[in-house]
Amino acid sequence: MNLALPILVPVLPALGAAAGLATGRRYPGLARPLAVLPVATAAVLALVTALQLGTGATLDAATRLAPTGGPEISLALHLDGFTSLISVLVGLVATCVQIYSTAYLKDDPRYPSYAALVSLFTAAMFLVVYSGDLIVLLVGWEVMGICSYFLIGHHWETADARAASLKAFLVTKLGDVPFLFGLFLLGADAGTFRIGEVLRTAADGGLHHPTLIALLLLAGVAGKSAQFPLHTWLPDAMAGPTPVSALIHAATMVAAGIYLVARLLPVFLQSSAALVVLAVMAAVTMVGSALCALAQDDLKRVLAYSTVGQLGYMAGALASGDRQAAVFHLVSHGAFKALLFLGAGVVIHAAHTNSLSAMARMDGLRHRIQDAQWTMAIGLLALAGVFPFSGFFSKESVLTAAEHAAHGEALTGSLGPASAVPTAVGWTVLVAGLLTALLTAAYALRLWLAVFYGRSRNGKDLAPQAGAPYSPEIDEADPAHLEPAAMRLTLWVLAVPALAFGLAGLRTDWLPALLDGESLRVSFATGVLGTGTAAAGVLIAWAAWRTVNARAAAGQQPADPARLLLGPLYRPAQHGFGVDQLYSAVFVRPTEAAARLVRFLDRAVVETYVRGAGAAPGWLGRAVRFAQTGNAQGYLTALLAGAVLLAVLVAVRS
Amino acid sequence: MSALLAAAGSLEPAARSYLSPTGQEIVFLLVGVLVLGAAVVSVTTRQLVHAALWLVVALGGLAVEFLLLTAEFVAWVQVLVYLGSVVVLVLFGLMLTRAPIGRSPDADSGNRPAALAVGVASAATLVTLVVDAFRSSWIDLSGPAGTTRLTGEFLFSHWVLPFEALSVLLLAALVGAIVLSRTKDDRAKPRPGNLRTALTKSKER
Amino acid sequence: MHLAYPAVLAVLLFSVGVYGVLARRNVVLVLMSVELMLNAVNLNLVAFDVWLRDTLHAGQALTLFTITVAAAEIGLGLAIVLLVYRTRRTAAVDEVTALGDRHEADDLADAAKEQAAA
Numbered sequence: 001m002n003l004a005l006p007i008l009v010p011v012l013p014a015l016g017a018a019a020g021l022a023t024g025r026r027y028p029g030l031a032r033p034l035a036v037l038p039v040a041t042a043a044v045l046a047l048v049t050a051l052q053l054g055t056g057a058t059l060d061a062a063t064r065l066a067p068t069g070g071p072e073i074s075l076a077l078h079l080d081g082f083t084s085l086i087s088v089l090v091g092l093v094a095t096c097v098q099i100y101s102t103a104y105l106k107d108d109p110r111y112p113s114y115a116a117l118v119s120l121f122t123a124a125m126f127l128v129v130y131s132g133d134l135i136v137l138l139v140g141w142e143v144m145g146i147c148s149y150f151l152i153g154h155h156w157e158t159a160d161a162r163a164a165s166l167k168a169f170l171v172t173k174l175g176d177v178p179f180l181f182g183l184f185l186l187g188a189d190a191g192t193f194r195i196g197e198v199l200r201t202a203a204d205g206g207l208h209h210p211t212l213i214a215l216l217l218l219a220g221v222a223g224k225s226a227q228f229p230l231h232t233w234l235p236d237a238m239a240g241p242t243p244v245s246a247l248i249h250a251a252t253m254v255a256a257g258i259y260l261v262a263r264l265l266p267v268f269l270q271s272s273a274a275l276v277v278l279a280v281m282a283a284v285t286m287v288g289s290a291l292c293a294l295a296q297d298d299l300k301r302v303l304a305y306s307t308v309g310q311l312g313y314m315a316g317a318l319a320s321g322d323r324q325a326a327v328f329h330l331v332s333h334g335a336f337k338a339l340l341f342l343g344a345g346v347v348i349h350a351a352h353t354n355s356l357s358a359m360a361r362m363d364g365l366r367h368r369i370q371d372a373q374w375t376m377a378i379g380l381l382a383l384a385g386v387f388p389f390s391g392f393f394s395k396e397s398v399l400t401a402a403e404h405a406a407h408g409e410a411l412t413g414s415l416g417p418a419s420a421v422p423t424a425v426g427w428t429v430l431v432a433g434l435l436t437a438l439l440t441a442a443y444a445l446r447l448w449l450a451v452f453y454g455r456s457r458n459g460k461d462l463a464p465q466a467g468a469p470y471s472p473e474i475d476e477a478d479p480a481h482l483e484p485a486a487m488r489l490t491l492w493v494l495a496v497p498a499l500a501f502g503l504a505g506l507r508t509d510w511l512p513a514l515l516d517g518e519s520l521r522v523s524f525a526t527g528v529l530g531t532g533t534a535a536a537g538v539l540i541a542w543a544a545w546r547t548v549n550a551r552a553a554a555g556q557q558p559a560d561p562a563r564l565l566l567g568p569l570y571r572p573a574q575h576g577f578g579v580d581q582l583y584s585a586v587f588v589r590p591t592e593a594a595a596r597l598v599r600f601l602d603r604a605v606v607e608t609y610v611r612g613a614g615a616a617p618g619w620l621g622r623a624v625r626f627a628q629t630g631n632a633q634g635y636l637t638a639l640l641a642g643a644v645l646l647a648v649l650v651a652v653r654s
Numbered sequence: 655m656s657a658l659l660a661a662a663g664s665l666e667p668a669a670r671s672y673l674s675p676t677g678q679e680i681v682f683l684l685v686g687v688l689v690l691g692a693a694v695v696s697v698t699t700r701q702l703v704h705a706a707l708w709l710v711v712a713l714g715g716l717a718v719e720f721l722l723l724t725a726e727f728v729a730w731v732q733v734l735v736y737l738g739s740v741v742v743l744v745l746f747g748l749m750l751t752r753a754p755i756g757r758s759p760d761a762d763s764g765n766r767p768a769a770l771a772v773g774v775a776s777a778a779t780l781v782t783l784v785v786d787a788f789r790s791s792w793i794d795l796s797g798p799a800g801t802t803r804l805t806g807e808f809l810f811s812h813w814v815l816p817f818e819a820l821s822v823l824l825l826a827a828l829v830g831a832i833v834l835s836r837t838k839d840d841r842a843k844p845r846p847g848n849l850r851t852a853l854t855k856s857k858e859r
Numbered sequence: 860m861h862l863a864y865p866a867v868l869a870v871l872l873f874s875v876g877v878y879g880v881l882a883r884r885n886v887v888l889v890l891m892s893v894e895l896m897l898n899a900v901n902l903n904l905v906a907f908d909v910w911l912r913d914t915l916h917a918g919q920a921l922t923l924f925t926i927t928v929a930a931a932e933i934g935l936g937l938a939i940v941l942l943v944y945r946t947r948r949t950a951a952v953d954e955v956t957a958l959g960d961r962h963e964a965d966d967l968a969d970a971a972k973e974q975a976a977a
Contacts, residue, residue: 678860679864683864686864690868690871693872693876696895697875697878697879697883697888697891697895702885705888709895712872713894716898716902719865719902720902722860723906725905725908725909725919727919727923728905732901732926735926735927735930736926736929740894740930743937744933744937747937748885748887750941750944751885751940751941751944751950752944753950761888762882762883763884763951763953764953765881765882766882769878769881769882770878770882772881773874773878774874776873776874776877780870780874781867784863784867784870785863785867788862791910792861792862793909795909799912799919800919804916808914808919808920809920812915812916813915816920816924820927823927824927827934827935828931830938831935831937834938834939835938835941
């Protein structure tokens with residue numbers, strides 16, 4: 001096949017970004033076509049590449065970049081079913097986001113640079129997906145990091161956005177440092193940075209430090225994909241514009257970590273310890289983030305925590321040794337989460353607030369934004385994992401993988417022996433996954449009801465609460481008008497895969513064939529269990545909602561159904577279980593104290609020496625001035641006294 | 655230097671004792687005490703003109719010492735130049751700067767204690783040094799060393815060039831002193847042709 | 860004659876001269892003290908010349924030169940003293956401090972003095 005096509009896929013958006021940055025200030029009219037066209041073309045090319053490649057085939061091409069002393073670095077291309085699937089998803093979501101942004105950020109003065117950065121972000125993700133070389137992959141990985149920093153800090157006028165962008169950058173970099181060491185160690189052990197050869201070496205057991213490498217890589221993955229110890233940046237990243245959130249959460253940034261583990265799964269299968277760590281990380285992330293999501297008041301933070309939780313599912317699937325399930329969930333989640341975020345953007349646009357409790361007091365949101373209502377319904381159903389939406393199949397495939405791993409027959413396929421996955425991993429992921437399914441369904445319903453079925457208490461809209469999260473985009477659109485078509489239609493475009501991806505993929509069996517060739521069919525037990533827990537979650541949330549509404553009707557203070565459901569856990573969950581406070585106490589404050597100490601030492605000690613070095617000669621000079629009386633007799637006295645003194649000294653010495 | 659000392663052949667420690675002075679030594683010591691005393695009075699007295707007169711005594715005494723050391727010509731030059739001209743110059747200087755006659759309370763500056771300390775210290779150091787070095791040296795005074803004839807011979811056989819250079823120096827000093835002491839007032843200058851008027855003008859002033 | 864006698868006498872005279880130079884206030888008296896110091900050196904030169912008996916008689920020759928130079932020096936010195944006295948109306952060493960580090964108090968005192976002179 002023609003190699004130009006896959007090469008153009010990452011190059012086009014990058015060129016678009018460069019052109020957008022170059023011309024954005026002088027020709028603002030060019031910004032929109034330069035934003036949308038390259039990304040859309042790249043998406044089409046990605047689709048064409050995927051179709052040309054077909055199922056079950058792989059393509060490797062490489063050109064040596066530079067001769068080095070050690071393992072060589074090459075511009076390598078690697079295409080298989082996974083890259084096809086993910087690149088199509090990235091292209092689709094990025095195109096939708098760019099189109100949506102033309103309307104959403106219509107009046108933003110910094111739109112050209114914003115659009116260029118989104119394009120660059122997309123290009124970097126394409127590079128990560130297509131790259132057949134670890135170092136080239138790292139380049140894309142880091143470009144994404146810096147793009148996320150700029151995009152999250154898009155509204156840099158607000159302190160929140162500045163802090164969030166810094167936090168995202170620092171936290172992901174905290175993971176990237178061990179990641180870099182992991183890559184170097186992997187390259188050194190395997191003798192090459194080419195992924196294909198690395199995997200071959202790993203499968204032959206040729207790696208000397210598989211556990212160390214896997215753990216180092218996991219740190220980077222945890223940072224990028226917002227897994228438990230390093231997940232705190234993602235909810236704060238909501239300070240960025242909503243389309244950026246959609247891009248980060250659905251297709252690019254967070255997907256990169258999961259994709260990397262999926263690509264390098266044979267390396268991870270060499271180390272049971274790393275799999276256990278990954279499983280525990282995934283389980284903690286899943287359950288904790290679902291609880292947090294249930295307690296959040298900010299619409300976008302609910303979705304952010306939900307992303308963290310769904311990434312936990314993917315990580316759990318990978319820990320269970322099944323990368324098909326992980327990538328399946330990655331793609332379906334990418335579709336419905338992009339849909340949810342873009343829908344949330346429409347809702348925020350219309351409601352002029354991020355706060356769920358404020359929306360719950362608004363009448364008639366569902367009448368004003370019916371597109372958003374129905375598409376978000378599809379997205380939330382997919383999120384909750386209700387048959388026949390795509391989320392159902394992907395989540396059940398994850399649970400099935402966990403079930404198999406729990407029985408000691410992990411679906412590792414051709415990547416490694418099933419015995420490489422400990423059964424404890426399977427059980428952990430299975431239990432946590434089921435619990436999360438329950439919570440996910442509950443918070444999905446809470447979100448839906450709070451947003452679209454709010455009731456005004458006094459017959460009129462209430463202003464948002466004083467403490468409600470501030471939405472920087474509040475005044476960008478007139479609420480009297482319908483949301484622009486660019487915003488509404490993209491929702492429907494994304495609703496299609498959210499609705500039908502799983503069904504279409506599994507009915508005709510092309511999806512498993514595209515991936516590792518294993519079956520992705522849902523096992524009966526987990527299917528029933530998963531659906532049952534989801535249904536239970538929906539029922540519980542519904543009951544809580546009714547109770548709360550009844551109380552409100554009785555004149556009592558209306559309450560959040562989450563408060564009823566979570567009880568004492570509500571407040572810690574609302575604050576992310578204090579992880580931020582913990583970090584602040586353990587890392588931030590000691591660092592600041594050290595900085596203050598250094599500042600003190602610099603100002604009070606070092607600077608004193610400097611000042612003293614200046615002041616001492618000054619004082620000395622002032623003292624010497626007193627000797628300069630102009631009286632020649634005095635000078636002569638001193639001269640002769642000195643001469644006599646010297647003579648005496650010489651005489652005494654000799 | 656030590657070779658020079660040995661060549662002088664004057665190191666005869668056992669022969670000469672300080673306890674049995676010669677007549678020359680006694681006279682030298684007596685005159686020396688006079689010189690020293692006059693010098694001390696000269697630098698301490700509060701009467702400025704008396705200081706100059708005591709200086710005359712000290713310098714005259716030194717001339718006697720030169721004679722005792724058989725340097726006749728130097729002694730006469732000392733009397734002529736110092737007593738005859740330098741002291742007179744000093745007296746003129748005192749008068750021209752309107753030095754008060756009689757006791758003046760501010761003859762010494764505030765630097766006196768330091769001056770005393772430095773003077774005593776230098777005296778102690780140098781006396782220690784000189785006594786330590788020349789304790790046992792002996793001057794043989796027999797034979798003429800500084801007669802006028804002898805002096806003339808060596809001065810004009812060995813020291814002609816420095817002598818002539820020194821005369822140029824004297825001339826320069828003379829010119830310099832005239833330039834320095836000339837007044838800046840042009841009107842007082844006598845001009846050719848109207849000497850009389852200039853003189854009368856200066857008188858009127 | 861012991862060499863120590865003239866040598867010690869010269870040293871003491873020199874020290875007296877040093878004291879005079881350092882302690883006297885009137886410039887003419889300072890010049891007189893300088894003469895004392897020069898004469899002490901002369902005494903030394905003569906004594907050592909007689910002691911060493913060299914054929915050049917360098918000591919006596921230098922003594923004569925010193926006396927000459929001293930005469931020139933006193934002439935020039937007195938001329939300078941007179942000049943200073945003419946311009947500043949004083950012959951005190953410790954009042955001629957124009958080259959010293961100026962303090963404001965000095966400036967004020969000088970200004971007052973000039974006014975008084977005018």
